[in-house]
Structures are given as C-alpha cells and as structure tokens.
Amino acid sequence: MSAALRRYGGGLPARIALGLLVPLALILLWDHQARHGGEHAFAFVSAAQVAGALRELWQSGDLLTAYGNSLRNAFGGLFWGSVTGLAVGSAMALLRPVDWVLTPLYHGLRQVPLLGWLPLIGLWFGSGDLSKVIVVSLSAFYPAVLYTYEGLKGVEARMLEVGRLYRLTPWQTFWRIRWPSALPSIFTGLLQSVAFAWIATIGVELLFPTGFGLGTVMQHGQLQARLDIVVVCIAVVGLTGFAINLLVARLSRHALRWRPVRT
Amino acid sequence: MNIDSRAAVRTPEQPALRSGALQLKEVRKRFLFDQRELTVLTGLNLDVRPGEFLSIVGPSGCGKSTLLRLIASLDDDYEGHIALDGRRVAGTSLERGLVFQDHRLFPWMTLEQNVAFALIRRDMSAAARDRLVREHIALVGLSGFEQAYPHQLSGGMSQRAAIARALVNEPKVLLLDEPFGALDALTRVHLQTELQRIWMSQGSTMIMITHDVDEALYLGDRVAVMQAHPGRIAHIVDVDLPHPRDRAAPLLHRLKDDILAELTATDAPRGEAVVPLTRRRPG
Numbered sequence: 001m002s003a004a005l006r007r008y009g010g011g012l013p014a015r016i017a018l019g020l021l022v023p024l025a026l027i028l029l030w031d032h033q034a035r036h037g038g039e040h041a042f043a044f045v046s047a048a049q050v051a052g053a054l055r056e057l058w059q060s061g062d063l064l065t066a067y068g069n070s071l072r073n074a075f076g077g078l079f080w081g082s083v084t085g086l087a088v089g090s091a092m093a094l095l096r097p098v099d100w101v102l103t104p105l106y107h108g109l110r111q112v113p114l115l116g117w118l119p120l121i122g123l124w125f126g127s128g129d130l131s132k133v134i135v136v137s138l139s140a141f142y143p144a145v146l147y148t149y150e151g152l153k154g155v156e157a158r159m160l161e162v163g164r165l166y167r168l169t170p171w172q173t174f175w176r177i178r179w180p181s182a183l184p185s186i187f188t189g190l191l192q193s194v195a196f197a198w199i200a201t202i203g204v205e206l207l208f209p210t211g212f213g214l215g216t217v218m219q220h221g222q223l224q225a226r227l228d229i230v231v232v233c234i235a236v237v238g239l240t241g242f243a244i245n246l247l248v249a250r251l252s253r254h255a256l257r258w259r260p261v262r263t
Numbered sequence: 264m265n266i267d268s269r270a271a272v273r274t275p276e277q278p279a280l281r282s283g284a285l286q287l288k289e290v291r292k293r294f295l296f297d298q299r300e301l302t303v304l305t306g307l308n309l310d311v312r313p314g315e316f317l318s319i320v321g322p323s324g325c326g327k328s329t330l331l332r333l334i335a336s337l338d339d340d341y342e343g344h345i346a347l348d349g350r351r352v353a354g355t356s357l358e359r360g361l362v363f364q365d366h367r368l369f370p371w372m373t374l375e376q377n378v379a380f381a382l383i384r385r386d387m388s389a390a391a392r393d394r395l396v397r398e399h400i401a402l403v404g405l406s407g408f409e410q411a412y413p414h415q416l417s418g419g420m421s422q423r424a425a426i427a428r429a430l431v432n433e434p435k436v437l438l439l440d441e442p443f444g445a446l447d448a449l450t451r452v453h454l455q456t457e458l459q460r461i462w463m464s465q466g467s468t469m470i471m472i473t474h475d476v477d478e479a480l481y482l483g484d485r486v487a488v489m490q491a492h493p494g495r496i497a498h499i500v501d502v503d504l505p506h507p508r509d510r511a512a513p514l515l516h517r518l519k520d521d522i523l524a525e526l527t528a529t530d531a532p533r534g535e536a537v538v539p540l541t542r543r544r545p546g
C-alpha cells in the first residue's frame with residue numbers, strides 16, 4: 001500500500017469507507033429532494049419508496065428472473081465476442097495477408113457506433129435473445145481484436161531472438177513468447193470488453209422490446225411512472241458492473257503476477 | 264545428440280573431449296543503412312582453440328556484437344567462412360550458446376522456467392531436464408531462487424541466470440557479449456571469479472566481449488584487440504598465466520598498459536563516435 005494512503009489512516013476498511021462517502025451523500029441529497037423538493041419532488045423518490053420497490057420486485061421473483069436473463073446474455077455475448085476477437089486479432093497480427101485484408105475493414109467498421117447496427121441486426125435476426133447476444137458480442141469483439149492485435153504485434157524483437165537462438169518452432173514461439181508477452185495488453189482489452197458488454201446488454205434490452213431483462217424491467221417502470229423501480233434497476237446494474245470489473249481486474253492481476261508491482 | 268555424449272566423457276577438472284574449435288576466415292560484413300553501405304567487419308581472421316577462453320576488446324561500434332551474432336548465426340548475411348570443428352555454421356544451433364548484455368530473461372517465467380527454456384528442443388525426459396536445470400542453477404549459485412521471477416532478481420543474479428540458461432545445453436562454444444557491462448564494479452569482480460570457476464569446470468570454448476581490459480586479461484587465455492572502421496582484429500595478446508589467476512599478477516598489469524596504449528592510440532581522436540553514421544546527418 002502506498003505511503004500516501006497509510007498517512008490517511010490506511011487499510012482496506014478505510015478505503016471502502018472513503019469510496020462510499022460520495023454515494024452516501026448523493027443518496028441523502030436525493031432523499032431530501034424527494035421529501036422536501038417542492039415542485040421538483042415528482043422527479044425523485046424517497047429511499048423508503050425505493051426499498052419498497054426492491055422488496056416488491058424481489059418477492060414477485062421478477063428481479064431475479066430479469067437479472068438472470070441479463071447476466072446470461074451478457075456472459076454469452078462476452079464469451080463469443082472475446083473468443084472470436086482473440087482469434088481474429090491473432091490472425092491479423094500473425095498472418096500478413098489477413099492483416100492486409102482485415103485490418104482496414106476492422107478500423108472502418110469500428111467507426112460505426114453499436115447503435116447503428118441495431119436496425120440491421122433486428123432485421124436479420126429478429127429482436128429475440130439471439131440478436132441481443134450478437135450486439136453484446138460485437139461490443140466485446142472490438143476491444144478484444146484491437147488489444148490482441150496490438151499485444152501480439154508489440155512483441156519485442158529481442159525476445160523473439162532468444163527463441164531463434166534456442167531453435168523454437170513457430171508454434172512454440174507463439175505459445176512461449178508471443179502469447180505471454182501479449183497477455184498484459186489482452187487483459188486490458190478484456191477489461192474493456194467486460195465493461196462494454198454489460199452496458200450493451202442493458203442498452204439492447206431497452207431498445208429491443210422482447211424478452212425480460214433488467215433493461216425491460218427498467219422500461220416498464222418508466223412507462224408506469226414507477227421511478228422507484230427504475231432506481232432499483234440502476235442500482236443493480238451499477239453494482240453488478242462494479243463487481244464484474246473487480247473480478248476481472250483480480251483475475252488479471254493474478255495472471256500477470258510476474259510483473260513488477262508499480263508504485 | 265552428440266552434446267550428450269560429450270557431456271558424458273567430460274570430467275570437471277580435465278575436459279576430455281577437445282572439441283569447440285572455431286575458425287573464421289576472411290569474414291566481411293556489410294550493412295545497408297539509409298541506402299548507404301556500411302562495412303562493419305572486413306578481412307577478419309580468427310582461430311579459436313578448443314576449450315580456450317578468448318577475450319575480445321575494442322572501441323565501441325567496431326563490430327564486436329556483430330561478430331558474435333555472425334558466429335551464433337543470428338545473422339546469416341555475411342561473406343567469408345565461419346566453421347565450428349570444421350563444419351560451416353548454418354542457422355542457430357544449441358552447440359553455440361550466447362549470453363546477451365541485457366540478460367533477456369522472459370519476465371513471465373520463473374528462473375527455473377527461464378533456464379529450462381533452452382532445453383525446449385532437446386529430446387529428454389522431464390526428470391533429466393529437471394536435473395540439468397537444477398544443476399546449472401546451482402552452478403551459478405542461484406539455488407533457492409528457482410521460483411523467483413526476473414523482476415525479483417538483482418542485476419547480477421539475472422546475469423547469472425542468463426549464463427545458466429546458456430550453459431544448460433553444454434554448448435561447445437559459449438559467446439558472451441559484454442555480459443557484466445551493466446553491473447556495478449563489485450558485482451562484476453565477483454562474477455568474473457565465478458565465470459572463471461565455471462569455465463574451468465565446463466570445458467566449453469568461451470569468447471567474451473568486454474570493454475573492461477582488466478576483465479579481458481583476468482579471464483582470457485588470449486585477448487584479441489579489435490580496431491574500428493572497418494572492424495578487424497588488430498592483434499592478439501597471449502596471457503601466459505595458469506588459471507585460476509591472481510588479479511594482482513604483475514604480468515596482467517604490464518599487458519594492460521600495452522593494450523590500453525594501443526586502444527587509445529588508435530581511437531583517441533575520434534572518441535567513441537562512429538564516423539560513417541555521424542557524417543550521415545548534416546549539421
């Protein structure tokens with residue numbers, strides 16, 4: 001732990017408390033607005049109402065069902081997007097003809113915002129779970145390709161030379177030198193893929209009306225002017241994103257434990 | 264593989280099989296640089312005796328590293344003839360080991376994995392491999408650090424590890440490119456003593472580049488002095504002292520004065536600058 005943090009009373013509990021400071025202040029402010037906000041009060045709901053909505057959604061089972069569906073789409077999309085992204089990024093980095101053919105195309109397609117694909121994907125694959133997984137995959141695919149490509153291209157020539165000295169086959173060179181050397185970059189990509197995949201999951205649920213996920217619940221809440229439900233969904237989405245991110249960061253730190261700790 | 268049979272007949276004190284003779288004839292190396300041709304080595308002749316320790320000193324940029332890269336076949340594009348035990352070298356080989364100035368350990372591998380890396384293409388049982396790795400880690404005095412990652416090792420320890428990796432194949436020729444150049448003086452002296460001990464116990468032919476004349480003389484059976492523009496071997500000094508040596512030996516000091524006089528006489532006006540490259544940029 002850094003000296004600066006230790007000076008502020010250090011320790012994990014202290015850090016968590018510090019991190020909660022601003023959110024708690026905002027919640028109090030919100031609650032105050034809801035109860036004493038005068039003409040603006042309708043745009044806010046009190047903490048008690050939100051707690052009530054949470055209990056209601058929990059008891060009906062809606063929250064759990066929606067949460068499960070959203071997570072399934074998110075992880076499905078994340079998996080397919082990352083795996084194809086890794087494969088395409090590797091092929092682009094390692095095979096010169098693939099690089100020539102695909103890299104310009106990739107950079108062109110990347111300029112189209114994800115939302116721009118929705119009408120087309122809806123037309124081709126309908127508005128069911130398949131389309132949703134495809135959209136989520138796309139959002140995870142782009143960073144996976146980019147960071148795999150950059151990582152594999154960035155392998156130092158001096159490291160490859162050691163492989164040449166000890167007569168490694170191309171396959172051995174890939175697995176023993178190129179891949180581990182690209183891993184930090186690939187994990188950076190994965191962290192982005194995870195974040196984008198989760199955002200895309202909720203986004204596409206808001207835009208495609210079929211199915212039943214957190215985004216759907218959120219939209220129903222909006223239509224019924226149930227702001228308390230919307231707030232519950234926002235909180236669950238935010239906390240989940242935070243947790244997944246933390247998990248992948250941990251995973252990455254473990255896989256890259258050979259790196260010196262930066263201070 | 265004949266490396267194994269060679270290892271089997273060798274006893275620590277007295278290398279039995281005298282292979283590892285390296286012969287360079289009229290070696291010439293040119294680089295194409297900015298559409299200009301740069302002759303780095305020319306007319307280079309050298310006979311390295313089996314089991315000998317040859318030091319090479321010379322001004323910076325005179326082509327020392329280039330020479331080692333040619334011998335290791337990391338660079339195949341040269342004119343002339345380079346042969347090991349009478350066979351022309353072609354492609355990198357486990358018979359010719361190389362220690363770089365920067366240790367070039369893989370940061371994602373433990374010390375043990377880094378040393379074992381050199382054995383990837385060797386056909387041997389896991390047990391035999393483990394034993395070789397363990398022995399060579401012990402040889403360079405790093406037992407106990409098998410599971411350490413390179414960032415956990417000091418500069419001196421990393422360089423020892425690099426030497427263990429190069430030696431684990433028991434190469435006929437070990438090439439060392441300023442292996443201690445980046446180390447502090449004390450560590451350097453320590454590693455020189457270690458390297459002398461290792462060389463005496465191994466019987467590999469060793470060719471070491473250094474910019475430290477003391478180091479060259481302390482370790483070398485002979486010291487080749489190179490000159491620049493274009494790079495060639497000016498002459499070779501015999502260091503007629505048995506190993507292990509005493510650093511205070513008067514002969515070493517006398518030879519040092521001679522070599523320093525020669526190096527400074529040929530290179531003083533130009534310092535360390537490489538003339539063709541500095542001339543390239545106007546202003």
Ligand SMILES: Nc1ncnc2c1ncn2[C@@H]1O[C@H](COP(=O)(O)OP(=O)(O)O)[C@@H](O)[C@H]1O
Nearest residue numbers: 294296303322323324325326327328329330537
């Ligand atoms: N790949 C290369 N392309 C062009 N010039 C090179 C290359 N490698 C080395 N040189 C040139 O060859 C000369 C000798 O380099 P080097 O062998 O590294 O010298 P030394 O090891 O003696 O300091 C230098 O002038 C250097 O600029």
Ligand SMILES: [Mg+2]
Nearest residue numbers: 327328329440
């Ligand atoms: Mg050099």
